Amino acid sequence: MKKAWLLALLLALGGAQAAVEIHDDRGALVTLPQPPRRIVSLLPSLTETVCALGACERLVGVDNYSNWPAAVQPLPHVGGLEDASIERIVALQPDLVLLSTSSRALGRLEGLGVRVAALEPRTLADVRRVMGKVGQLLGSGEAARVMAGIEAGVDAAARELPPALRGTTVYFEVNSAPYAASEVSFIGELLARVGAANVVPGRLGPFPKLNPEFVVRADPQVIMVSDRHAQAMRDRPGWAGIRALRDGRVCMFTAQQGDVLVRPGPRMAEAAQLMVHCLRGELKGRPR
Template identity: 60%
Template sequence: MKKIVFALWLGLLAACGAVQAADAGPSVTDGRGRVITLPRVPQRIVTLLPSLTESVCALDQCQRLVGVDRYSNAPAFVRGLPQVGGGLDPSIEAIVALKPDVVLLAVSSRASARLEALGIPVVALEPKTHVDVRRVLGQIATLLGLPTSSADRLWREIDAGVLAAAQSLPERAHGMRVYFEVSRGPYAAGESSFIGETLTRLGARNVVPASLGPFPRLNPEFVVRADPDVIMIGNRSMQSMVPYPGWQSMRAMKTGNVCVFGPEISDVVVRPGPRMAEAARAMAECLVEKSAKRQPGKAE
């Protein structure tokens, strides 16, 4: 009899464990290396990084967003949502008022500790490479309670778009040496960044080596010495090219081989997310235009 009772007790414990497992929410390991397990699939989400906002919407879950940072402006739906300030240092009060189930933000955001102290779950995700983008899409899909196949399908579409942009380039555009500025400083997109990886896939050569990191701040003299064939400016605050001391001597400046992307395209090219194929097309168009000045068979 005791054996039967013991067996029933074990079975009850197992059943309780199964129920608890079934009731548990999604779990991911975020960019800080922390395992975050939510009590349930989130229905109210605040995003504090434009690429994360776009990723949620690209997975067809825009309706779960209840607030965004001031720079999230795509797709059009999010422009009508409450803004909670900057991504790095947002208004904590504004976020709390929205009663989110989870806040998605950058690893570098200073808001994490304060939000967690108030009992608001935080997931830090900050993609910097193509591999990161693919992983983050999968993590967001998991948080949203979606099958991983939805993120895989989205990544395949992005990757195919980047490949198509690369295949559209004529031979003369290959091998051009490019300097890409993401922010005044100058802060550059290095070889190891998602922008640098896209340029490599387009057949361009980045003058900022991977050894300097994804987005290093450079001495302007570094760029002068590198003397790139093409300069791309993806900083949306720079509507006209404001040269640094000595830059007028560079061949790209002398020949007009400078692509200053407008505000909308700048947003696209500097965000590691669903619109990377569109970014690749914009960079490819720049390379095609500037390579038209090259003499056939002559490397610059």
């Protein structure tokens, strides 16, 4: 009887220690009785973070844009930011849904009693914070190690940029509207870390929609753009005279490279490496 009581006490204490609790990016308290075993992620950067922390096998569903690592590709894909399928998510019986603060699914899932954590990395500091919070939720002690690896990788990439190229002016286009990455976006912060100078000031917001004339006046030495958006530049008035286009210093990233660059998460060191390769002239193209 005494042994049974002691075992019950130890189990109770073990359960108490396994409980996890964080405040998400809304300031909402997220409490779980134990680390989740069935997770749905509705943001690619959060999907990649879960996997980087060694918990890929806990994912039972992801958004339509989560495609890395390869292990997530066969999983059920349940929609995106605006059109996540509540029915499909609920049917997966998740212990936790990870999503952005702007996800339309957030309120509906909470209304159905599904536990959610809204986490949205937008800056390098956010990536560190979100990595730590996801690590807490998972009961993982890997967050500090993973972040240290990211930071070391970014620093290593920066050391590969020759001093003569430091201060190169860059325009980074994220969408052909055109929307650009400014100095205060995580992309802008990475550009600064590797030694480039962003022509889009932070006062315009992280990802401002620009008048194309703004870029003509800024006259960047290098343009970074996804190859899916690059062709739109050829028809913009005055752009043929921009130094980057005139000198053929336009880096047109593949769709896979573009995913690396625009996701604030575990692959930021790889993103920094791509930026440095571009600045060194190893990734060039010319819109036709």
